[in-house]
Every structure is written in C-alpha cells, then in structure tokens.
Amino acid sequence: MEDALLIIHGGGPTAVLNASLYGAVTEARERGRGLRILAARNGSGGALREDFLSLSDVPEERLRLLLRTPGSAVGTSRDPLEEREYDRLSEILKKNGVRCVLMNGGNGTMDACRRLAGACRAKGFEISVVGIPKTTDNDIALTDHSPGYGSAARFIARSAMELCADVRSLPIHVVILEASGRNAGWITAAAALARGEGCEGPDLIYLPERPFREERFLEDVSDLLREKKSAVAVVSEGLRNERGEPVAEPLFQSGRATYFGDVGSALANLVIRRLGYKARGEKPGLLGRCSISLQSPVDRREAEEAGRFACRAALEGVSGKMAAFRRISSDPYAAELFLADLEELGGLRESAVPDRFINEAGNGVTEEFVKWCRPLTGEAFSEFLAFN
Amino acid sequence: MEDALLIIHGGGPTAVLNASLYGAVTEARERGRGLRILAARNGSGGALREDFLSLSDVPEERLRLLLRTPGSAVGTSRDPLEEREYDRLSEILKKNGVRCVLMNGGNGTMDACRRLAGACRAKGFEISVVGIPKTTDNDIALTDHSPGYGSAARFIARSAMELCADVRSLPIHVVILEASGRNAGWITAAAALARGEGCEGPDLIYLPERPFREERFLEDVSDLLREKKSAVAVVSEGLRNERGEPVAEPLFQSGRATYFGDVGSALANLVIRRLGYKARGEKPGLLGRCSISLQSPVDRREAEEAGRFACRAALEGVSGKMAAFRRISSDPYAAELFLADLEELGGLRESAVPDRFINEAGNGVTEEFVKWCRPLTGEAFSEFLAFN
Numbered sequence: 001m002e003d004a005l006l007i008i009h010g011g012g013p014t015a016v017l018n019a020s021l022y023g024a025v026t027e028a029r030e031r032g033r034g035l036r037i038l039a040a041r042n043g044s045g046g047a048l049r050e051d052f053l054s055l056s057d058v059p060e061e062r063l064r065l066l067l068r069t070p071g072s073a074v075g076t077s078r079d080p081l082e083e084r085e086y087d088r089l090s091e092i093l094k095k096n097g098v099r100c101v102l103m104n105g106g107n108g109t110m111d112a113c114r115r116l117a118g119a120c121r122a123k124g125f126e127i128s129v130v131g132i133p134k135t136t137d138n139d140i141a142l143t144d145h146s147p148g149y150g151s152a153a154r155f156i157a158r159s160a161m162e163l164c165a166d167v168r169s170l171p172i173h174v175v176i177l178e179a180s181g182r183n184a185g186w187i188t189a190a191a192a193l194a195r196g197e198g199c200e201g202p203d204l205i206y207l208p209e210r211p212f213r214e215e216r217f218l219e220d221v222s223d224l225l226r227e228k229k230s231a232v233a234v235v236s237e238g239l240r241n242e243r244g245e246p247v248a249e250p251l252f253q254s255g256r257a258t259y260f261g262d263v264g265s266a267l268a269n270l271v272i273r274r275l276g277y278k279a280r281g282e283k284p285g286l287l288g289r290c291s292i293s294l295q296s297p298v299d300r301r302e303a304e305e306a307g308r309f310a311c312r313a314a315l316e317g318v319s320g321k322m323a324a325f326r327r328i329s330s331d332p333y334a335a336e337l338f339l340a341d342l343e344e345l346g347g348l349r350e351s352a353v354p355d356r357f358i359n360e361a362g363n364g365v366t367e368e369f370v371k372w373c374r375p376l377t378g379e380a381f382s383e384f385l386a387f388n
Numbered sequence: 389m390e391d392a393l394l395i396i397h398g399g400g401p402t403a404v405l406n407a408s409l410y411g412a413v414t415e416a417r418e419r420g421r422g423l424r425i426l427a428a429r430n431g432s433g434g435a436l437r438e439d440f441l442s443l444s445d446v447p448e449e450r451l452r453l454l455l456r457t458p459g460s461a462v463g464t465s466r467d468p469l470e471e472r473e474y475d476r477l478s479e480i481l482k483k484n485g486v487r488c489v490l491m492n493g494g495n496g497t498m499d500a501c502r503r504l505a506g507a508c509r510a511k512g513f514e515i516s517v518v519g520i521p522k523t524t525d526n527d528i529a530l531t532d533h534s535p536g537y538g539s540a541a542r543f544i545a546r547s548a549m550e551l552c553a554d555v556r557s558l559p560i561h562v563v564i565l566e567a568s569g570r571n572a573g574w575i576t577a578a579a580a581l582a583r584g585e586g587c588e589g590p591d592l593i594y595l596p597e598r599p600f601r602e603e604r605f606l607e608d609v610s611d612l613l614r615e616k617k618s619a620v621a622v623v624s625e626g627l628r629n630e631r632g633e634p635v636a637e638p639l640f641q642s643g644r645a646t647y648f649g650d651v652g653s654a655l656a657n658l659v660i661r662r663l664g665y666k667a668r669g670e671k672p673g674l675l676g677r678c679s680i681s682l683q684s685p686v687d688r689r690e691a692e693e694a695g696r697f698a699c700r701a702a703l704e705g706v707s708g709k710m711a712a713f714r715r716i717s718s719d720p721y722a723a724e725l726f727l728a729d730l731e732e733l734g735g736l737r738e739s740a741v742p743d744r745f746i747n748e749a750g751n752g753v754t755e756e757f758v759k760w761c762r763p764l765t766g767e768a769f770s771e772f773l774a775f776n
Contacts, residue, residue, distance in 0.1 A: 013554050018773070039775065042557075053775045065773035069586070071553030073774050078558065159675050165459035166401050166678040169430075170466065175674065198457070254660050262653055262671075272642050282673035283650075286563065287547050290554040293681050385406070385453035386461050387427065387441045 003099040004036040005314065006052070009076035010043050010105030010112065014136050014148030015155075015295040016303035017104065018073050022066040023307025024102050024132070025055050031315055038098070043077025044112065048085060050092055067300060070290040076105075081112055086119040094125050100314035102307070104132040107140055107350060110322055114342035117320035128314040131322035131342060132306050136289040138186035141348040142340040143324035147306050148289070150299030150376035152180065153190030155288045156234070157377060160202050161194035163282070164232050165384060168200075171230035174221060174271050174279035177202070178264030180288055182238035185209050185353045187288070190373050191234035192365045198384030204233040209353050210362040212239040212247050217267070218274055220363055225277060237283075239263050296378035298333070309337040333375030391487040392424040393702065394440070397464035398431050398493030398500065402524050402536030403543075403683040404691035405492065406461050410454040411695025412490050412520070413443050419703055426486070431465025432500065436473060438480055455688060458678040464493075469500055474507040482513050488702035490695070492520040495528055495738060498710055502730035505708035516702040519710035519730060520694050524677040526574035529736040530728040531712035535694050536677070538687030538764035540568065541578030543676045544622070545765060548590050549582035551670070552620050553772060556588075559618035562609060562659045562667035565590070566652030568676055570626035573597050573741045575676070578761050579622035580753045586772030592621040597741050598750040600627040600635050605655070606662055608751055613665060625671075627651050684766035686721070697725045721763030 005028045007021060021039070028037050037055045040047035053074055055063075066073055081089065093101065103113040110131045117129035133140045136152035156179050167175050179188040185207025195201030203224050206212055217233075224231040239247040247267070248260040264281030271279040302325065310323040324340035357369035393416045395409060409427070416425045425443045428435035441462055443451075454461055469477065481489065491501040498519045505517035521528045524540035544567050555563050567576040573595025583589030591612050594600055605621075612619040627635040635655070636648040652669030659667035690713065698711040712728035745757035 009557075013557050041775075055775070062773060065586075065771055069553065069772045069774070070550040071555075071772075071774070072557035073772075075557050075775075158681055159679075162458040162678040162680060163674055165457065166674055167459075169397075169401050169460035169463050172674075198453075251657055252661060254664065259657065259660060262650070262669075265650055265653070269639055269647065272647060273640060276642065280673065281650075282671060282675055284672045284675055285668065285670035286551055286554055286560075287670055287672055290550040291547075292550060293546055383453055384457045384459075384461075385450060386457070386459070387429075387443070 001097045002034055002036050004038050004097050005032060005100040005102070005311070006047065006093065006098045007039045007074070007102045007104065008044055008047055009072045009074060010103060010109030011076060011078060011134070012289060013071045013076060014134055014289055015070060015151035015291055016147050016300050017134055018066040018069045019300045019303035020104055020132050020134065020147055020307035021073060022063060023304035024311045025063060027308040027311035031312065039074035042075030044081050044089070045077050045079060046075065047092065048089060050096065067304070068292050068295070070292050080108055086115050089116060090119040090123055090125055090127065093120070093127055099127060101127060101129040102132055102310050102314060103129065104134050106135040110140065110342060110345055113322065114320060114346055117342065121319065128317050128319040130310045130314040130318060132310045133322055133324065136187060137181045137184050139184040139350040141351045142345050144327040144335060145325055145376055147299060147303035149186060150296035150378065151291065151294065152187050152289055153193070153373055154296045154377035155291050155294040156187050156191050157193035158294055159284060160191040160232065160234055161199050164194060164199050164201060165386070167230045167232055172280065173225065173277035174231050174268065176264040176267045176279065176281040177232065177234045178237050178262055178281060178283040179234055180285070181208070181236055183208060183350055183352070185236050188234055188236040189353055189357065189365045189369055190377070192370055193374055193377060198386050202232040202234045204231065204363045205365055206233065206235045206239060206363060207353055207358060208236040208238040208240065209358060211242040213242065214270065218270070221271060222275060235263050235267060237263055296376060298376055298378040305337060313339055330371050330375055389485045390422055390424050392426050392485050393420060393488040393490070393699070394435065394481065394486045395427045395462065395490045395492065396432055396435055397460045397462060398491060398497030399464060399466060400677060401459045401464060402522055402677055403458060403539035403679055404535050404688050405522055406454040406457045407688045407691035408492055408520050408522065408535055408695035409461060410451060411692035412699045413451060415696040415699035419700065427462035430463030432469050432477070433465050433467060434463065435480065436477055438484065455692070456680050456683070458680050468496055474503050477504060478507040478511055478513055478515065481508070481515055487515060489515060489517040490520055490698050490702060491517065492522050494523040498528065498730055498733055501710070502708060502734055505730065509707065516705050516707040518698045518702040518706055520698045521710055521712065524575060525569045525572050527572040527738040527740070529739045530733050532715040532723060533713055533764055535687060535691035537574060538684035538766065539679065539682065540575050540677055541581070541761055542684045542765035543679050543682040544575050544579050545581035546682055547672060548579040548620065548622055549587050552582060552587050552589060553774070555618045555620055560668065561613065561665035562619050562656065564652040564655045564667065564669040565620065565622045566625050566650055566669060566671040567622055568673065569596070569624055571596060571738055571740070573624050576622055576624040577741055577745065577753045577757055578765070580758055581762055581765060586774050590620040590622045592619065592751045593753055594621065594623045594627060594751060595741055595746060596624040596626040596628065597746060599630040601630065602658065606658070609659060610663060623651055623655060625651050684764060686764055686766040693725060701727055718759050718763055
C-alpha cells in the first residue's frame with residue numbers, strides 16, 4: 001500500500017475552505033511522489049470511521065472548481081474528538097498508511113491538530129500533522145489573519161456599503177445590520193471599509209470587545225438623527241451588556257441550550273419603542289460566510305497558498321505546527337507564511353480586536369484598522385454616483 | 389428657458405433603478421435636442437418643492453457609474469401624493485418648462501403617473517408623462533416582469549445555493565431563509581433556481597400566495613430529516629396562516645403600526661421547540677434589493693432599455709403609458725418593450741405568482757416557473773464540486 005496524505009476539515013465552512021483544499025491536493029500531487037491523497041468524509045468523525053474519499057484521480061479541471069465552491073466539498077464536523085479518540089485515530093492513520101495529515105479549521109481544530117501530533121509522536125509513528133488556519137471570525141492567535149476572514153470582511157463591507165446607499169436614498173430612519181462573530185468583532189469591524197467614494201459608510205459600529213450600553217446607543221442614534229435623515233449601525237451578534245448578559249433577550253430553553261433572539265432585530269425594536277423612529281434589523285447570518293460572489297481574491301489566493309505551504313511542511317516531516325501569516329506591509333500589501341508552534345497557540349486566548357483598532361467612544365473603529373483590513377478584502381470597491 | 393425632461397423616482401430602490409436613470413438620461417441627451425435634463429431630488433416631494441437636480445452636464449464617464457450604483461442616485465420617496473397635489477405639480481411642471489416626465493417606480497408610482505398624466509391633460513398642458521416599471525417584488529401587472537426583479541431573484545437564488553452548500557457540509561439541521569415580497573412570492577420562488585450542478589437547492593419553498601399551515605410545515609421538515617441530515621426552507625416575509633394572520637407574532641404596537649417579528653426566526657424557533665432540531669433563521673432583508681455584486685446583467689440591460697424606451701415615448705408625445713415587457717421566448721430568452729396603458733393597469737390587482745408556477749403541495753415551485761425565471765437572472769450559475 002502506497003503512503004497517503006489525509007486532509008481533515010473541522011468547524012464551519014468559509015468561502016475559501018475549498019481553496020485551501022485545492023492548494024493542499026495540488027501540492028501533494030506535484031510533490032508527493034505517488035502519495036495517495038485522501039480526505040476524511042465529514043471531518044474527524046469520518047476519519048475515525050475510516051470513511052475516506054480519494055482525491056488522487058480527480059481531473060485537474062474538476063479540481064479547479066474547488067476554488068469557487070462554497071461550503072466544504074468533503075464535509076466537515078463540529079464535534080470535538082474525545083480525549084481517548086486521539087490514540088485510536090493515530091492507530092487508524094498508521095493502519096491506513098497515512099504519513100501526512102492536514103487539519104483545516106479554527107481554534108478547536110488547531111487544538112485537535114496539536115493533540116493528534118502528540119499522540120502520533122508518543123507512539124513513535126512517523127506521521128506529520130500540520131494545521132491550516134481557517135475561520136471567518138479571525139480569532140486564531142499567532143497569525144496576522146486567517147483564510148476565510150478576508151471574504152467575510154468583504155461580504156460585510158460590501159453589504160454595509162450597498163445598504164447605506166439604499167437607506168440614504170429612501171430614507172429609512174434606522175437600519176441595524178447584524179454581523180457574525182460572537183466573541184471577536186473582526187467581521188463587524190470590517191463594515192467600516194464601506195466608507196469610500198459616494199458612500200459615507202455605516203454611522204455606528206459596535207463590537208463585542210466593548211460592553212454594550214443601551215442608553216448610550218440610543219443617544220448615539222438620537223444624536224445622528226438630529227443631523228441626518230437616516231442612521232446605519234452594524235452590530236456584532238455577540239454583543240453583551242455591562243453585566244455580561246447577551247443584548248438579545250433569551251427566547252426559550254431547549255435542553256441545555258438557551259436560545260436568544262437576533263441582536264439586530266432586538267435593537268431595531270428598541271429604537272422603535274424608545275425613540276419612535278422607524279427601524280429594521282437585517283441579519284445575513286450564514287450567507288456572510290459562504291458567499292462566493294463576494295469571495296476576496298486575496299483571501300482565495302492566500303487560502304490556496306496556506307494549503308500548499310502546510311502540505312509541503314508535512315511532506316518534509318514537520319509536525320505539530322500551523323501555517324500562519326506574518327504581515328510584512330499593508331501598503332503595498334505583502335505577507336509571508338511561516339510555521340507557528342501549536343503548543344504555543346494552545347496557551348493563548350482567542351484573538352480579539354485590539355484596543356488600537358477601536359475608537360475611544362466604542363462605537364466605531366480606527367483608521368489603523370481600516371488600513372490593516374482593506375488589503376485582505378481584495379480589489380478596491382466600486383465608485384458610486386450619488387447626486388442627492 | 390429651454391424645455392426640460394424631469395425624472396422622478398418613487399418607492400424603494402432596486403439594484404438597477406439607477407441603470408434606468410442612466411438609460412433615460414442618455415436617451416434624452418441623444419434625442420432630446422437641447423432639452424434640459426432634470427431629476428426631482430428625493431422623489432415627488434422634491435418636485436413639489438421645485439428641488440431639481442440638473443443632470444444635463446454630468447460627464448458620460450461619471451454617468452456610467454450609475455449602471456453599478458445601488459440605491460437611488462437622485463433619492464426617492466415613499467409618500468404618495470395627495471389628490472390635490474397633482475394639480476399643483478402639473479402647474480409646477482408647466483412653470484419650469486417641463487415637457488416630459490418619467491416616473492420610475494412600482495404600483496403606487498404608476499398610479500401617480502396615471503393621475504399626473506390626467507391632471508396635465510385636463511389642464512391642456514402639453515406634458516407627456518410616462519412610467520418606467522421598477523420593483524424587486526415583481527408585482528406590477530401588464531408586464532411580463534419588471535426591472536429590479538431579475539437582480540433580486542439572482543440574489544436569493546445565489547444565496548440559497550451557497551447556503552445549501554454550507555449547510556450540507558456541516559450539517560446544521562434546519563435553516564430558514566427569509567425572502568422579501570410581502571404580498572407576492574416572486575422573489576421567494578426564485579430560490580428554486582439554486583438547484584443545479586453540485587447543489588440540490590432548497591428543500592422547501594413557501595409563498596404568500598398559499599395559506600401557511602404550521603402543522604403541515606412541521607411535517608414537511610420532519611419528513612425531510614428522516615431522509616437527510618439537513619433541511620433548507622425559503623419563506624416569504626409575508627406568510628399568513630389560514631385565518632389570514634401573519635405567521636410572525638406581533639411584537640408591539642407603535643402608533644397605528646403593528647410591528648411583527650421576523651418570519652424566518654419565528655419558524656426556526658418553532659422547529660426547535662416543537663421538533664427539537666437545531667434551527668436558525670437568516671434574513672438578508674434590504675441586502676437583497678441593493679446588491680450590485682449580484683446584479684443580473686440581463687436585468688441591468690433591460691432596466692437601461694426601459695429607461696430609454698420610456699424617454700423616447702415621452703419625447704414623441706406619448707402620455708399615460710408605461711414601458712412594459714412582453715416575453716417572446718424563454719429559451720433562447722427574448723423580450724420586447726411595448727407601451728402599456730396606465731388606465732388599464734389601474735384597474736388590476738398586484739401581480740401574484742400564478743397557480744401554474746406553484747407545486748400542488750404548496751411547498752415548492754414548478755419547473756415551468758424555473759424556466760420562466762432563469763433567463764432574468766442573467767448568466768448561468770457556477771458549478772460546484774462536492775464529494776461528500
């Protein structure tokens with residue numbers, strides 16, 4: 001049996017998860033010298049069931065569709081492995097001749113990657129396990145940013161821009177756009193990129209990194225509507241008040257889970273009730289993480305490169321590391337890949353938006369953030385023409 | 389004072405409202421022989437205040453930005469004119485040398501267009517008033533379809549497609565996508581176009597043309613989840629039950645208006661409570677009517693042509709008519725413009741999705757609808773690659 005390389009996806013998909021898959025598979029074909037290329041169907045659970053898809057013989061012109069395929073073409077899973085399953089998984093890998101494992105996912109998957117590398121090492125198996133970072137939320141530490149974020153940022157920036165143009169022309173008094181990212185405000189912050197030729201951008205941006213003060217928010221909106229006819233606010237789905245409670249009200253309990261209403265709608269309703277202005281909340285939700293139409297070309301390229309880089313490292317026998325980006329320059333944009341140590345990552349918290357990127361009032365972002373974020377979203381935004 | 393042509397926008401913007409503006413302005417420049425080209429700032433209210441924007445001298449390369457500008461570049465308004473204001477408006481037009489008026493909007497605006505034409509005729513003013521249809525909801529009668537709809541249809545179809553790819557790969561049990569169109573299900577129905585190479589499309593589609601039966605919906609979802617891991621349903625924001633009551637619960641009263649929750653969230657919560665499956669609702673809302681990224685090229689071209697056609701008719705002295713589309717063929721797609729009589733339109737109800745486009749179970753659309761709708765959305769959708 002030929003040696004094999006196995007790719008495992010973990011966690012929610014992004015607009016470029018399959019681009020990393022394309023990069024990894026292509027690199028393995030070019031440099032893997034006859035290595036069988038496998039993917040675990042539906043993530044680590046599939047690997048435990050030895051449910052492998054063979055990607056060795058997919059024609060190149062088919063494979064290239066991955067660059068523009070949303071979701072995960074090989075499935076993914078949200079369930080973390082249990083402690084005892086790492087040993088079992090390493091035995092399964094050994095049995096199936098797997099010499100390289102690439103795990104593509106977020107913080108949870110990177111932790112699994114670290115554990116699996118450790119389990120293989122402990123057993124003396126020569127199996128290289130390397131991580132490919134992937135998250136729309138951009139909350140993985142040690143890397144400047146993660147593939148998936150640039151496209152999610154582009155989605156929210158374009159959406160905010162189009163929404164502002166729409167709202168300004170009608171006008172609707174207040175529109176609240178809810179953005180993804182429960183604990184980190186990276187996606188929400190990217191709405192600031194909407195500002196440009198012909199677009200003022202959103203008026204208010206609230207990140208989960210700051211406690212949300214309802215009264216302050218109502219004042220912000222009132223102040224704005226004294227000067228202009230409409231206000232657009234972008235809010236994180238994970239906003240919490242000063243007591244740490246979710247801003248959206250709990251709807252009901254089901255088993256252990258509490259279900260909360262949508263933050264955007266909740267705040268729109270607050271504006272109607274307390275200020276008497278017409279307001280509505282919009283929530284693209286999952287649409288923001290899977291939009292191929294708004295896929296960032298930079299993000300796609302970097303996702304492919306991260307897949308290739310991780311594959312090369314694994315082929316060279318590296319293990320327990322993650323492909324990570326180091327930024328060299330924002331203008332012109334340049335970044336390089338390096339290998340980050342997963343042991344080090346394991347000791348760090350989820351990466352949140354730092355203070356220097358948030359304005360003093362806590363209702364917007366800084367120019368420094370915009371400069372940092374813009375290149376990740378790819379091409380410049382269109383110019384608009386507005387007379388009124 | 390030179391004669392003038394005045395453009396007035398009414399109602400909510402679409403992704404191609406400004407493309408019609410571009411068409412009208414360009415045609416007026418080419419054939420108007422020195423006609424001044426004006427737009428009323430923020431719709432008919434602006435016209436009553438004699439608040440006119442001059443578009444005569446905007447450089448062509450700037451003007452072309454209109455083809456890709458969301459919202460309304462000259463503003464628009466939702467407030468209908470009062471009966472007595474038509475006389476006043478006709479006097480204002482006369483005073484300002486306006487010889488041609490183009491009113492771009494939906495059913496309300498077309499009615500205003502008819503009344504204004506009547507008021508001008510009654511006074512013996514030689515003022516031509518012609519309508520340009522515009523609606524994302526596609527509820528204007530007498531025309532095969534209206535500019536704005538093709539792009540809204542493309543948005544929901546692409547969104548549903550990407551959502552299905554995302555949900556299938558994870559999987560999330562149930563996702564409900566809420567689509568715009570309170571009284572007519574045209575946009576909701578277009579989600580069916582998501583079906584294609586690599587995508588099954590949404591499993592269930594509920595239009596406001598049929599009473600929504602909660603128990604039947606829960607059975608539909610249960611049946612699906614016995615066979616597959618996830619279900620995607622697309623629902624109209626305007627769903628009502630058999631008693632004609634909105635499916636979303638009333639949240640609160642503010643003045644004369646009752647505010648309702650979002651239908652998508654309401655149904656997701658119903659699924660969680662009653663069936664115990666994880667479910668979430670997404671609501672792109674206004675994002676679906678202003679997306680330039682998902683603007684349909686066919687829709688953009690037709691919007692421009694409708695603007696040009698209406699302008700030509702007005703220049704030739706036609707009044708009280710609307711530019712309308714007659715479909716010649718769906719495959720290959722061909723349609724022609726004609727002048728529909730606004731008197732006739734006035735006697736008709738909003739155009740709803742006809743029975744032949746809705747499946748028998750009332751939870752999907754027919755192949756006939758898909759064939760009718762697809763050409764309006766422009767280019768074919770991407771192919772996806774999915775192994776799992």
